[in-house]
Amino acid sequence: QVQLGESGGGLVQAGGSLRLSCEASGHTYSFNNYAMGWFRQAPGKEREFVATISRAGTGTLYADSVKGRFTISRDNAKNTVYLQMNSLKPEDTAVYYCAADAAKSYAIATMGQLDYWGKGTLVTVSS
Secondary structure, eight states: OEEEEEEOOEEEETTOOEEEEEEEEESGGGGGGOEEEEEEEOTTSOOEEEEEEOTTSOOEEEOTTTTTTEEEEEEGGGTEEEEEEOSOOGGGOEEEEEEEESSSOTTGGGGSOOSEEOOOEEEEEEO
């Protein structure tokens, strides 16, 4: 079992930046066995894929809506995955969730069917 805890959300003006962190606990000796991802859910909308990263951190995938603005990274020594968000827009307002899966590739993980999820952190971007 892996527990995930997100942090770093908050209120930011359009054009600003935030860095989200997601720290894993529990069976973290195997953290580098997990593909990791960030997803978000805006009010009244379904949860959507934002970014995923491979186990070694060498492969990344992004939703078209965030490509060029967001960067996902991981530090396996710290059992942590990050999401650097730049040039934020009001439409980025959402609860952001990190997720982990030991079986799926980071490509398949973009579909959202991951085994472990955090409780989310709220990002609000004002215009």
